Amino acid sequence: MGGDKTLASVNFANVSKTYDGKTSVVDELNLDVREGEFLSMLGPSGSGKTTCLMMLAGFETATSGEIFLDGRPINRVAPQRRNIGMVFQNYALFPHMTVAENLAFPLQVRNLSKADITSKVKKALEMVELPHLGNRRPAQLSGGQQQRVAVARALVFDPKLVLMDEPLGALDKQLREQMQYEIKRIHERLGVTIVYVTHDQAEALTMSDTIAVFNFGKIQQLAKPAEVYETPSNSFVAQFIGENNVLPGIVEERSGDLCKVRLENGDVLGALAVTSAPVGGATLLSLRPERIIVEPSAENRQHTTAQGEVVDQIYVGDHSRIQVRVFGRHEFVVKVQNASLRRTFDKGEAITLGWQVKDCRALDSASGYSQGHVQ
Template sequence: MASVSFANVSKTYDGKTSVVDNLNLDVKEGEFLSMLGPSGSGKTTCLMMLAGFETATSGEIYLDGRPINRVAPQRRNIGMVFQNYALFPHMTVAENLAFPLQVRNISKADIAQKVNRALEMVELPHLGNRRPAQLSGGQQQRVAVARALVFDPKLVLMDEPLGALDKQLREQMQYEIKRIHERLGVTIVYVTHDQAEALTMSDTIAVFNFGKIQQLAKPAEVYETPSNSFVAQFIGENNMLPGTIVERSGNLCKVMLANGDTIAALAVTDAQAGGATQLSLRPERIVVDPAPDGGDRTLVTGKIVDQIYVGDHSRIQVRVFGGHEFIVKVQNASLRRTFSKGEAITLGWHATDCRALDAAAGHSSGPVQ
């Protein structure tokens, strides 16, 4: 059963430009769905319409099968977590958690029980009497999460909730929120522009651009099999090469590059022979100095531009195909030699690891999200 449904939902502020363009999306009950995209892609506007803080220009939003476009935000029974925590500074932690229960006219005995349970859930049972200013950023965010869950909502919305935290704390909170979600089974719709965050936490990722979903899939599928060149460029790191399809055969195609070289690739695009394409190849899929019996590997010789040490792996920058620069990721544990600038090097990869995608790859931009 779908917990949330967007049915032909559009949003425009000026009557001309669609910030959200005919969105159809179902979020299953108990699912953790991340809306991921650049600034201006429409993801936050979708969340605000679901929360009731924005109104859809057309279409309908459903919560548990009930249309909610004309339901006031406070009557939707949805938990919200914001980036700036939005805690009441004059209240203690316990009072902040009690507030959404009080407005729902819950008895004092039940409030005390639910507040204690929520504090235990986020591992802050000893901080109920402190005020937000006496807490660290991570502790404040835990309280914000607890407040969104304390009244047992079936749906929780999170808008860039970890954006104000430092890297280490942000990663810790990712696992905390994921653990809470798995334990409670509540439906979560999470907005972020951080691809690593979405890949780590989500059951499903909706990649947005120009108000439309570019791909809706599990994290591994979005990363390993991007459906178009925008997703390939936005999720993770990719080596991208423009070219022209010269032949299609089954699920493979041959692509000619600007310098005349031809590469075999997995044909994801619908373009036929003579059509433009963009090749996508993940840096970790490239093998340095492949064995001569590499089977169906594509082999190419290039020149080392630079080698950068990044802890667990090294990034080797190689100039190939008459001027294009490839990034190759090599795990340092398996790196048996160092490389010198200008040194010739052989790279190899399987044709199915190189994806022939659509030629265009635009990004949205602007103040509206």
Template structure:
């Protein structure tokens, strides 16, 4: 079995610089498996879109090689890579009908006229737009235009589909609907998809695997639940979802758990993720939904007292802002079980969490890459 036989895409020691000094992508090694839906997620300027553009052939790597299967493609023209592409702005030809837009990539590939019509019909049926083939793009809604863009990327049976912020121009409800539609198409056809987004919820909802980028490097590559539940460093913890982050000094280590002394003298137990020694500073990460109000008095729990600052009603849950540990402000998410879940500002409450839900990470989260 070949070195890349199980991979649809391989980035091997790929770097990209525009000025010879700053690496936009820094020695990237990444394998995307056949049939995988991989999302590249990160702040602006983190390198994710540059990776996608190099894979598509619109940018050239400064060093390293990119493979489609076993085939190196750095010197292969974009139109010869057999890659479908979906852009945020749809990039549809306004003077062509929907069917003509889909026929265009087939014509440039010299597909016979006899084969074009059934391929267009099949692609439109995939996105449930078979009845709109005669319309112009301007006569469609934003969601319909995005479906056409997806169909056009699929119409020539590509080896790989790339999507660059494809849902960014849609409103929230339509964006969520399209997330599920794209994921269903991926599952039904067994496509390999590389998807770029800055939307965390989108990446977690749609992906088999998520690559978190910062400063041109992958900070963590894992499944959505691993990214959210077990961030490997403080950048990922701060970037994904909502977290209560607070720092302290490691005073004990052992058996995967450490004891951390906070600035006010309080001590908490946490799962040890950092390899920092005793005496070093650590940044602690604690999800708001992992904190319990009036927790049980049980081994392995950190129990403290906090003062309610405010409570915000969000519908399915309440967001309670609490002052703890002499000044830290924690967000606590409480499930809304009844309309009488009232906490008042100034009220003292007991709260706590399991040591396994609090993660001791590296001390510095770092800054997001600049655009």
């Protein structure tokens, strides 16, 4: 996660934050954000992601370590002098000002001419597709329109860096998804660096160039969205992002990058050995529900098969969730696209499941979420 800070738009160098001198909310963080990158800080409440954003914005002070912006240390630079755009969940628009006046405010603070202000406000409104609403006040706008104005205000003064703290959390599902694509489109058009905080896994997967998965004040994995989802580096990432079948077991044999794991019910499964646990060590097997094939044909038989019993089948529009009793567990889930599902299954019916060995990943045995309340 290290790198040359002169080439990075943002660099956290051994940054820690504690409020009581004992517990680290952020623990020796090293993170580079490249110029023009869209990086999401993803994690549960208490994982340290929002504290990182607040330190970058200047609203919190690092206990130790240094934060650099374009190679320049900024720990002792006041927030208003960092030239960083900020978008909050609650929009933080001035209710007594019109939309145009809200956008003009950061430009007036920077002493731009009236002509420049008028021009930049007009361009910002066009960018978020609200050119006709400049004379309205925030209370006269929908939630989605207010969030567009908040985004425009963060970008109107041409910052090199924009920070977004759960900006879509107050919107309904459909509008939130629409705004995800709007923000992504604006980012691709402007090339501005964005650091985005969210606890929504789908949001991070949809929008980001890179995801930093946080837990207990540390980055658990830093990678592209597909890599974070498809090849989680540990059991926390596997369980936090997307749906996941987890099977505890003991490593019985290791051979190159593969291993064999004895489950709690005595069955032995082959898996990709992501864990460094030795023979006799504990592990958690991770298997995504969509990687499992129902009733694989003889000629397309996967490397691993298992016999189970159908507990339930639930129709979810584009796919069906089949809950199976297998390996002595009731909560094993299979996800099948309805277009490829040949038939429905009755409760109690025997079912054959199959998957490739490499899709079953043996991860570390530690799991669980941070339970703190400081974000």
